[in-house]
Amino acid sequence: MLVRLRRLLAALSAGALTLTLSASAASAAPVRARVHAPVCVVWSGHLRCTPWHRVDTWARTPSVLVASWRPWSSQPTIVATAAWFNARSTLLALYPGYKVPGPSALDRGPEMVPPSARGSLLATFNGGFYEVDAAGGFFAHQTLYAPMRRGLATVVRYRSGRVDVMTWTGGPRPPATVVLARQNLPLLVAAGRPTPASADNAAWGLTLYGAPAVWRSALGVDASGNLVYAAAPNLTSSMLAALMVQLHCVRAMELDINPEWPVLITYGGPGAAGATMQTPNPNQIPTRYLAVSTKDFFALYATRTPGAPQPW
Numbered sequence: 311m312l313v314r315l316r317r318l319l320a321a322l323s324a325g326a327l328t329l330t331l332s333a334s335a336a337s338a339a340p341v342r343a344r345v346h347a348p349v350c351v352v353w354s355g356h357l358r359c360t361p362w363h364r365v366d367t368w369a370r371t372p373s374v375l376v377a378s379w380r381p382w383s384s385q386p387t388i389v390a391t392a393a394w395f396n397a398r399s400t401l402l403a404l405y406p407g408y409k410v411p412g413p414s415a416l417d418r419g420p421e422m423v424p425p426s427a428r429g430s431l432l433a434t435f436n437g438g439f440y441e442v443d444a445a446g447g448f449f450a451h452q453t454l455y456a457p458m459r460r461g462l463a464t465v466v467r468y469r470s471g472r473v474d475v476m477t478w479t480g481g482p483r484p485p486a487t488v489v490l491a492r493q494n495l496p497l498l499v500a501a502g503r504p505t506p507a508s509a510d511n512a513a514w515g516l517t518l519y520g521a522p523a524v525w526r527s528a529l530g531v532d533a534s535g536n537l538v539y540a541a542a543p544n545l546t547s548s549m550l551a552a553l554m555v556q557l558h559c560v561r562a563m564e565l566d567i568n569p570e571w572p573v574l575i576t577y578g579g580p581g582a583a584g585a586t587m588q589t590p591n592p593n594q595i596p597t598r599y600l601a602v603s604t605k606d607f608f609a610l611y612a613t614r615t616p617g618a619p620q621p622w
Contacts, residue, residue: 403620427621437606446493452592463563471616504551530559
């Protein structure tokens with residue numbers, strides 16, 4: 311039986327599925343969206359699959375799907391939360407906070423979601439480490455706040471609108487084709503598998519009180535080029551890598567860790583209405599990025615032109 315379950319899991323991880331989602335009240339016809347396969351785990355000898363559910367029913371196109379599940383039967387108290395972002399109907403933006411990137415005379419922008427852009431705001435989520443904890447490149451709004459470093463994991467958005475999570479192989483300044491780049495440590499997942507480095511827990515950030523398992527978050531990309539965010543409490547680096555593999559990511563990078571930082575917020579209507587924390591993190595609030603932020607963060611907007619400049 312376990313052999314059959316493993317074969318089914320392998321089949322599910324092979325790619326995306328086409329699901330029929332309920333349309334918004336403005337449209338009577340169902341909308342078909344290309345999304346991730348369900349999140350499936352073997353639990354006490356049985357296959358448990360968690361479907362994704364849409365949280366942006368007000369938007370023209372299904373673009374943000376969320377799932378929460380228990381990744382391991384051996385640790386049933388851990389509940390993970392993930393979001394799938396449709397790269398074809400969204401615009402990914404990166405904003406500095408007032409402490410990250412580090413000290414600089416460069417324009418830091420609004421340090422929050424710009425009020426003028428909130429009409430199309432779908433989701434926000436945390437960025438990466440302080441530079442003093444892990445040096446890495448930071449490029450947004452045509453401004454290089456910190457030089458790119460070869461060999462580090464990098465989330466990138468290109469002028470074409472394409473997004474990716476990859477190992478940086480270029481120089482210290484991104485080419486003209488790149489509009490956004492944020493680095494944080496090396497890749498956690500590559501070629502759909504945890505990297506060997508992911509097993510070295512001490513290499514993935516200083517944890518609160520030195521605890522090996524803490525809140526951790528990650529960002530990955532699936533085989534179709536869509537982004538996947540995930541966060542959960544009580545994770546080691548290897549557990550986080552395994553989590554992103556469960557989510558069918560072909561590549562993934564760690565974002566911020568420790569209780570204060572990981573958060574995924576979605577918005578139930580235009581103008582940042584109905585802000586909802588999808589991650590059950592008691593150290594965060596739903597309005598986290600609607601006011602000036604300490605650290606950098608990502609925002610996701612509904613758009614018909616994914617290659618457009620980010621709101622500033």
